Amino acid sequence: MRLSFLLCAMAFPAVAQTDFSAMTQAERTAFGAEVRALLMDEPKLAADAMAGPNYAAEAYRDEADADLALLNDLSAEVLDGSSIALFIAPDCLACVDAERELDDISKRYDIKFKIHDMSNPATFALAERLGIGEAPFYVMPTMILRGHIPDIVLVRYLTK
Incomplete structure (x- = not known):
């Protein structure tokens, strides 16, 4: 009242x-x-x-905006119309698991993904432009996830 x-x-x-x-x-x-x-x-x-103002968050806002702009600029090359891209490297056991799990997810949820093999110099250069040098890592339109991510977590990100 x-x-x-x-x-x-x-x-x-x-x-x-x-x-x-x-x-x-x-x-x-x-x-x-x-x-x-x-x-x-x-x-x-x-x-x-x-x-009051959150100065710590404001300090990183410019960096976050720059990262989002970079992802947006590289989206066509990295995602190529897919929902997610996975960067892998040779002799990487976590990469094998990540690729297998992403393949299973794509079949279960009809999600398109793209694989980038970092043994290719052009792909390695693309990974460096993204600021990541170690595989595996995932790229989505608004985020990069480093390391092998469990499939249950990926499903949550991809089915939002």
Whole structure:
């Protein structure tokens, strides 16, 4: 009830013909008590304002944006219309498991994937452009996953 009253009072001052700057001291006190009660009942309303800026997240935002731009720029070459690409290397046991599991997932969920063999110099150069030098790793439109990822995790990413 308080919430709806306060929202109406704040949202429709013209309709209520309320001039918040011309309130009497008693009105200000009553209004302040209502706002305080609302914030005590609903602390999430003020949580963002009280938390302040997250400088650590902001510091990495530019890097994250650059990574997403790189993935977007290389999408045609890396994904080639697939949902996911897997970069593998010779003599990599984890790569064999990753490829087998991805093949099973693609058959079960009708998901298209692309394999990039890093023994090919052009593919190795592509992996370096992505900033990854060790196989296996997976590339999706908005993320790179390093190392062998269990199939149950991949399914969750691919079927969102």
